[in-house]
Amino acid sequence: MxxxxxxxxxxxxxxxxxxxxxxxxGWVAGPRxxxxxxxxxxxxxxxxxxxxLDRLAAAVEEVRSRTDAPFGVNLRAxxxxxxxxxxxxxxxxxxxxxxxxxxRPELIARLKDxxxxxxxxxxxxxxxxxxxxxxxxxxxxxGGEGGGHTGPVxxxxxxxxxxxxxxxPVIAAGGFFDGRGLAAALAYGAAGVAMGTRFLLTSxxxxxxxxxxxxxxxxxxxxxxxxxxxxxxxxxxxxxxxLEGAGRLTGLARAVRNAARFRKLSGxxxxxxxxxxxxxxxxxxxxxxxxxxxxNTPMLLRAAMVDxxxxxxxxxxxxxxxxxxxxxxxEELIDAVVTRAAGVLRDPPGLRPPSPGP
Numbered sequence: 454m455x456x457x458x459x460x461x462x463x464x465x466x467x468x469x470x471x472x473x474x475x476x477x478x479g480w481v482a483g484p485r486x487x488x489x490x491x492x493x494x495x496x497x498x499x500x501x502x503x504x505x506l507d508r509l510a511a512a513v514e515e516v517r518s519r520t521d522a523p524f525g526v527n528l529r530a531x532x533x534x535x536x537x538x539x540x541x542x543x544x545x546x547x548x549x550x551x552x553x554x555x556x557r558p559e560l561i562a563r564l565k566d567x568x569x570x571x572x573x574x575x576x577x578x579x580x581x582x583x584x585x586x587x588x589x590x591x592x593x594x595x596g597g598e599g600g601g602h603t604g605p606v607x608x609x610x611x612x613x614x615x616x617x618x619x620x621x622p623v624i625a626a627g628g629f630f631d632g633r634g635l636a637a638a639l640a641y642g643a644a645g646v647a648m649g650t651r652f653l654l655t656s657x658x659x660x661x662x663x664x665x666x667x668x669x670x671x672x673x674x675x676x677x678x679x680x681x682x683x684x685x686x687x688x689x690x691x692x693x694x695x696l697e698g699a700g701r702l703t704g705l706a707r708a709v710r711n712a713a714r715f716r717k718l719s720g721x722x723x724x725x726x727x728x729x730x731x732x733x734x735x736x737x738x739x740x741x742x743x744x745x746x747x748x749n750t751p752m753l754l755r756a757a758m759v760d761x762x763x764x765x766x767x768x769x770x771x772x773x774x775x776x777x778x779x780x781x782x783x784e785e786l787i788d789a790v791v792t793r794a795a796g797v798l799r800d801p802p803g804l805r806p807p808s809p810g811p
Contacts, residue, residue, distance in 0.1 A: 472645025477527025632793025
């Protein structure tokens with residue numbers, strides 16, 4: 454564990470030692486990865502969208518048993534039981550609530566009144582301005598390089614826009630994997646960085662080793678709408694190529710089957726799933742076919758990330774995957790990122806005099 458300290462608004466706000474966030478990746482960011490990140494001084498985010506309420510409570514307790522450090526939980530703001538999940542976080546004293554979509558102002562207020570730090574994720578300036586006006590404590594900004602659901606604007610363009618637009622700490626995501634990126638984000642005015650693919654490819658990640666090897670061998674990602682109807686950055690695989698070539702009716706039929714499987718796995722009733730679909734449609738302005746296709750996401754990700762069957766599932770990935778070739782522990786990763794960032798900020802390589810010639 455390093456003694457190097459990069460004190461930023463993010464570390465002061467959340468109580469973590471280092472301005473590095475591990476994102477809430479479904480089926481990946483469970484108690485093992487989150488506690489390893491927290492123990493290494495970063496902010497681990499537990500992914501809860503695929504958990505029942507009881508399973509979420511058990512997962513929070515498991516993280517608590519593994520670490521005394523602060524951590525967070527990612528929630529779906531449009532879930533029918535979002536209020537119950539917020540109450541759970543408050544009861545258990547979870548430090549951070551992160552959201553993939555903008556939470557309602559009343560949810561933000563309830564969390565803040567209980568001392569929980571609220572950090573929504575956004576992909577556009579107007580969304581950042583909206584949640585800042587509603588009282589969010591910080592905002593996570595993901596550029597188009599990031600894995601999973603993504604937008605068209607690169608981090609280097611989106612980040613400075615939002616830093617200049619809001620008066621709350623900004624966390625940069627999309628395209629980060631080492632200390633140079635952290636130094637660059639801090640130079641832009643961000644309070645830290647968030648990484649998904651880089652934390653997925655650690656020895657503390659629960660993803661099957663065979664699947665990790667496929668990630669390490671990958672050189673290309675693709676943005677597809679055939680997973681759930683909205684842009685989704687994933688590894689390019691034969692399955693994804695097949696999805697791209699499938700007709701609309703084939704995709705919808707697969708979504709119906711996956712909706713039934715997810716209902717059984719999550720313990721949700723059909724009325725609950727319909728209510729969630731209505732909320733999702735309103736929150737993202739989606740068509741009904743896109744709402745139905747959204748059932749594909751958790752099941753296709755689970756096939757690869759839990760069952761170890763990438764031939765039957767998809768693998769969300771940021772573009773940085775092409776640069777990764779190792780599986781450090783979370784402690785090794787965070788130590789290396791912070792140490793290199795501190796060195797770059799102290800002595801920028803680009804300002805050094807040229808080396809003498811031979």
